[in-house]
Every structure is written in structure tokens, then in C-alpha cells.
Amino acid sequence: MAFSRSKILPIAVVVLRVLLGGIFIYAGYVKLVEPWQLFAAGIADYEVVPLWAAKFLAHTLPWFEVLVGLLLIVGRWLRTSSVSISLLLLVFFSLMVRAFAGGKEINCGCFGPNELISWKTLVRDGSMLAASLFVTFFAFRNRRTPV
Amino acid sequence: MKMFALALALMLPTFASAQQGKSMGNPNAPLRMDLFDDFTCPHCKMLHEQMLPRIISDFVTPGKAYLVFHEFTLTGPGHEHSKTASMYAAAAARVGKYMAVCDALFATQSSWAVSGKVWEAVAPALSEAERKKVQALMSDPSIAAEVQKDLDQGMAARVDRTPTMVMTRKGKVTPWSSWADYGLFKSMADLLLSK
Numbered sequence: 001m002a003f004s005r006s007k008i009l010p011i012a013v014v015v016l017r018v019l020l021g022g023i024f025i026y027a028g029y030v031k032l033v034e035p036w037q038l039f040a041a042g043i044a045d046y047e048v049v050p051l052w053a054a055k056f057l058a059h060t061l062p063w064f065e066v067l068v069g070l071l072l073i074v075g076r077w078l079r080t081s082s083v084s085i086s087l088l089l090l091v092f093f094s095l096m097v098r099a100f101a102g103g104k105e106i107n108c109g110c111f112g113p114n115e116l117i118s119w120k121t122l123v124r125d126g127s128m129l130a131a132s133l134f135v136t137f138f139a140f141r142n143r144r145t146p147v
Numbered sequence: 148m149k150m151f152a153l154a155l156a157l158m159l160p161t162f163a164s165a166q167q168g169k170s171m172g173n174p175n176a177p178l179r180m181d182l183f184d185d186f187t188c189p190h191c192k193m194l195h196e197q198m199l200p201r202i203i204s205d206f207v208t209p210g211k212a213y214l215v216f217h218e219f220t221l222t223g224p225g226h227e228h229s230k231t232a233s234m235y236a237a238a239a240a241r242v243g244k245y246m247a248v249c250d251a252l253f254a255t256q257s258s259w260a261v262s263g264k265v266w267e268a269v270a271p272a273l274s275e276a277e278r279k280k281v282q283a284l285m286s287d288p289s290i291a292a293e294v295q296k297d298l299d300q301g302m303a304a305r306v307d308r309t310p311t312m313v314m315t316r317k318g319k320v321t322p323w324s325s326w327a328d329y330g331l332f333k334s335m336a337d338l339l340l341s342k
Contacts, residue, residue, distance in 0.1 A: 037335040041325030051328050105308050114322065116307055 013138045016131045017072050020085060023128065024069030030112040031062035042109030046095050072135070082136040089129040096122055166293055168240030171214040172207040177316065178340055180212050183219035183301040184310035186232035187260045190326060191310045192253045198329050205333060211340055216245070217297040219309050228263045233294045235269045238284035239277075247272040314339055 031039045040058035044051055065088070071081035092110070099106055100117050107113055108121045115121065180202070184191035206212035218233035220226075232252050239248035251272040252259070259268045270278055284290055304313050304322065311324040312332075316339040323332060 035321075035335060035338050037331055037338065038321075041323070041327075041331055041335075044327040044331065045325050047327070051331070055331075114305060114307075 009138070013135055016135050017075070017078075017082075020128065020132055020135065021069040021071075021073035024065045024072070024085060027111050028062040028065030028069065031058075032066075034112050038113045039109060042107050042113060045104070045106040045109075046099060048095060078139045079136075082132065082139045086129070086132040086136045089125065089132050093122075093125045093129050096125060166237070166240065166297070168243055168245045169216045169237075171203065171246075172212060173210050174213050176207075176210055176213040178206065178212040178336065179315040180206070180214045180336075181217060181300075181304070181313040181315070182214065182310060183217045183297075183304070183306045183313065185219050185221045185226065185229055186236065186249075186252045186256065187221060187226045187229045188309045189256070192256050194310045194326055195249065195253045198326060198332070201329055202332075206336060212336070216249070217301060218294050219301040219306055219311070220294060220298055221309065225260070228260055228265055230294065231263075231265045232259070232269075233297075234285060234290050235265055235281065237290050237293045238281045238287075239269065239273065241284055241290075242273070242277045242280050244273055244277055244281075316340065316342065 036055075036058045039062070040051075040054045043049065043054040043057055049057070064084075068081045068084045068088070071077055072085060096108060096117050100122060104117070106117060108115045108117045108125075110121065110125065182199075184194065202212075203214070207214050218236060220229050220233045222229065236245060236248050236252065239245050248269055251268050252265075255268040259265045269281070273281060301311070304311075304320070306313070306322065306324075308324050310326065311322055314321045314323060314336060319339075321335070321339060323335060325331065
């Protein structure tokens with residue numbers, strides 16, 4: 001029995017939503033269980049925001065990651081959560097590419113401390129960005145498709 | 148994860164004994180700070196000259212922390228004379244002049260790191276008798292071994308850049324290598340002390 005494209009795509013979208021949502025919940029959780037100073041230091045190392053903003057983000061961003069992760073999994077406010085995750089990943093990925101291209105040897109800050117930015121982290125976050133754009137596209141397309 | 152835990156377990160006993168003359172404060176202080184840095188690293192110079200005095204006055208002098216210095220000798224372009232500087236510092240520690248030689252090396256980093264005239268930076272920090280002892284110690288294999296041991300300890304502690312301060316409190320190891328703001332480091336150290 002062959003699956004048609006129309007059946008595979010919705011399943012793929014749900015699988016990607018659960019994967020991405022789970023990853024975001026995990027990313028938020030590991031930052032919340034560590035002292036906030038470690039994440040603030042990680043943000044400050046990118047040298048794109050002032051220190052007060054790094055401290056503010058260290059206190060708030062992990063909670064936001066958990067929230068949008070949960071929303072993406074349960075499917076509530078799907079367009080809002082998928083756009084939020086895509087924008088977050090776009091910012092994270094751009095900052096990582098900028099730091100890597102500039103030769104900065106700093107922690108990625110993705111899943112807690114002690115993970116230097118490398119080709120591996122770039123490929124991983126780039127793949128997550130592609131997946132989230134895919135989910136976002138379908139979140140908007142399904143809205144317009146007549147039932 | 149198990150490998151990391153094993154590495155830490157193997158590392159902790161060696162951390163327990165600081166090398167002669169390369170520590171400050173009370174060894175029984177509640178917080179242990181192991182500083183891994185390199186004499187050719189510009190960020191290490193900044194830390195040594197601007198933040199280390201504050202760390203000493205805020206944590207070491209009041210007896211809150213025991214500070215241990217380690218040479219995390221870098222290699223590659225720009226660090227050609229790093230090992231020589233580390234060896235001079237280790238030798239100076241044997242005559243009780245570690246900090247004086249560190250001060251001298253960091254103060255003149257931009258010249259000797261390029262010219263390779265490390266001794267010219269070290270000598271003024273020593274008396275005539277100490278100069279002779281330090282020069283003799285440079286051919287002692289235990290000095291090179293000591294420098295290598297520092298590097299090995301840093302690798303075991305997963306130090307991936309300099310300067311890194313590895314803070315240990317009640318067995319929990321917290322590496323810190325962000326020096327954009329002293330307040331953030333102080334906040335982290337205070338938090339560890341409050342636990």
C-alpha cells in the first residue's frame with residue numbers, strides 16, 4: 001500500500017512539530033535548571049546586546065522557549081508558535097554564523113553551557129530552521145485550504 | 148556523560164594539590180577557583196590586570212575562595228613563546244616569585260610574545276640570586292613536566308579557551324570563561340558560595 005503525498009505531508013508536519021516542540025522545551029529546561037548567569041554569559045559573549053539585555057534575556061528566553069515548544073506540540077495558536085520558533089531560530093542561526101565566520105570561539109548557548117559553535121552546531125540549527133519554516137508554511141497553507 | 152563524570156572524578160584528586168607557589172588563599176576555603184590562562188593570550192592579560200585584583204579582594208582575601216593558577220599553554224601562530232613563558236613562571240614559583248613574574252610577563256606581553264625575548268621580561272622581576280636559580284631550573288625536566296601537567300588538567304576539565312576559571316564547590320564543577328563583565332562573574336561565584 002503506497003501512501004499518497006497528501007497523506008504523508010500532514011504526518012510529516014505533525015512529526016516535525018513534536019520534534020521541534022520537544023527540542024525547544026528541552027532547550028528551555030536545561031537553561032532553567034542551570035544558574036541564569038551561565039546563559040547570560042553565553043549571550044554576552046556574542047557581543048550583540050548590552051549586558052542588561054543579556055541578563056533580561058537569560059531570565060525570560062528559557063520560559064519563552066518552553067512556552068512556544070508546548071504550543072507547537074499541542075497545536076494551539078499554531079501560526080503564532082511556528083512563526084515565533086522560526087524567528088527565534090533565524091536569529092540564533094544568524095548570530096551563530098556571524099560568530100563562527102568572525103572566528104569567535106564562544107559557546108553556542110543552545111542547550112546550556114560547554115558547547116562551542118562548530119560546523120556541527122551550525123548544521124543542527126540550520127536543519128531545525130528549515131524544519132520550522134516547513135511547519136510554518138503548512139500552518140498558514142492549511143488555514144487557507146478549504147476543508 | 149559517564150565519560151565526563153569519570154574524567155572529573157580522575158581530575159579532582161589532582162586538583163586537590165596546587166603546585167608549589169602557584170596558589171593564593173586558604174586551601175580550606177569553601178570555594179576553589181582554578182584559573183587556566185596563557186601568557187600570550189590578550190584576554191588573559193586583561194583578566195590578570197583588571198579583574199584578578201578584584202577577584203582576590205572579593206573572594207581570596209576574605210577567605211571565601213582558594214585560588215590556584217594553571218598554565219594552559221597555547222600553541223600555534225602567535226603563541227610560539229608561550230611554553231617558554233610558562234616554564235619561566237613555573238620556575239619562578241619555585242623561588243616564591245610566581246606572581247611577580249606573571250605581572251612582568253603580562254605587562255610586557257606585546258613585546259616578548261613577538262620578539263621571543265622572554266627572559267628580558269622575566270629577569271627584572273627577580274633578584275640576582277633568584278635569576279641564577281630560575282635559569283638553572285629551566286633545564287630541570289620537572290619544570291616542563293609541571294607545565295604539561297597544568298595543560299593536562301585543563302584538558303581533563305574540558306577547558307576549551309583561555310582564560311577559564313573552573314570553580315568547584317561541594318564537588319560541583321562550574322567552568323567560567325566569559326569576562327565581558329566582572330559583575331556577572333561575581334554574581335555566579337556568590338551564588339555558588341550561597342549553596
